[in-house]
Amino acid sequence: MAERVLLTQSTEETILRGREIGKRLRPPVLILLSGDLGAGKTTLTKGLVSGLGAAEEDEVTSPTFTLVHKYDGGARVYHVDLYRIESVRDFDTLGLEEIFDEPAVVIVEWADKLNLRTDWPVLRIQLEHVSETGRRISIEDTSQLL
Ligand code: ADP
Ligand code: MG
Numbered sequence: 065m066a067e068r069v070l071l072t073q074s075t076e077e078t079i080l081r082g083r084e085i086g087k088r089l090r091p092p093v094l095i096l097l098s099g100d101l102g103a104g105k106t107t108l109t110k111g112l113v114s115g116l117g118a119a120e121e122d123e124v125t126s127p128t129f130t131l132v133h134k135y136d137g138g139a140r141v142y143h144v145d146l147y148r149i150e151s152v153r154d155f156d157t158l159g160l161e162e163i164f165d166e167p168a169v170v171i172v173e174w175a176d177k178l179n180l181r182t183d184w185p186v187l188r189i190q191l192e193h194v195s196e197t198g199r200r201i202s203i204e205d206t207s208q209l210l
Contacts (some may be wrong), residue, residue, distance in 0.1 A: 070201040071194065078104050078199055079121055082111020085189075088209040089116060091139065092167040092184045096175035099191030104199045105173040106145075108191065113141050116169060126173075132160060140168040146177045155180050 072078045085108075089095075095112070097105040110121035118135035127133040127145045135141040142163045149158070155178045163170055164182050172180065188204035203209075 066206045068203040068206045070203070072104075072199050072201060074197055075104075075107055078107045078201070079111040079114070081201060082108040083115035083121075084111075085203070085209065086112040086115020089169055089187075090210055091169050092164075093169055093187055093208060094180065094182055094184045095169065095171045095187045095189060096180070097171065097173050097189050097191065098176055100193065101147075103191035103193055104201070105191055108189070108201065109143055109171050109173070112169070112171060113143065116141055118169075131158065132163070140166065142168055142170045144170065144172045146172065146174040149174075149177055 070081055072081055089112070097108065099105055106124070106126045110124040113119050113124045113135050114121040116139040118137045118139045118141040124135070124143065125133070127143055128147050131144065133143045135143070144160065164184065185208050187208040190202045190204070192200045194200050
């Protein structure tokens with residue numbers, strides 16, 4: 065179980081790294097993104113979605129208010145943001161169970177807020193501020209990547 069740590073110096077570089085990771089993903093996989101507000105979870109997701117060929121990076125916006133966005137340009141990708149969800153709520157009450165019905169790439173921001181139950185392979189990625197434009201991206205287990 066190898067960890068991989070990347071350092072990026074700009075928004076564009078994080079998107080680029082996300083694109084590289086996205087090309088190495090194989091559904092079904094659940095990607096749990098953790099990190100503070102502004103750490104770059106949504107920015108990385110732009111790259112992941114574009115690397116998967118599901119949508120252009122500019123089409124990927126934060127689902128903070130809508131809870132989930134679906135991109136279906138070839139690969140099926142769900143982008144979930146639990147930021148506004150109270151931690152007492154259960155995943156089953158959000159009406160999102162069907163996202164696990166068929167193989168997909170499910171990307172979840174603020175995943176630690178809820179207990180996500182699935183038998184899918186999980187890829188955990190942690191993002192941290194290093195400086196104003198510097199970010200540390202830690203991939204917990206690279207064996208999930210092709
Ligand atoms: P989160 O989804 O984790 O709250 P966002 O991706 O929405 O974070 O926001 C990250 C913000 O930080 C964006 O405004 C982005 O342009 C900026 N930023 C600056 N440097 C970087 C970097 N190296 N990687 C990612 N985002 C960066
Ligand atoms: Mg976000």
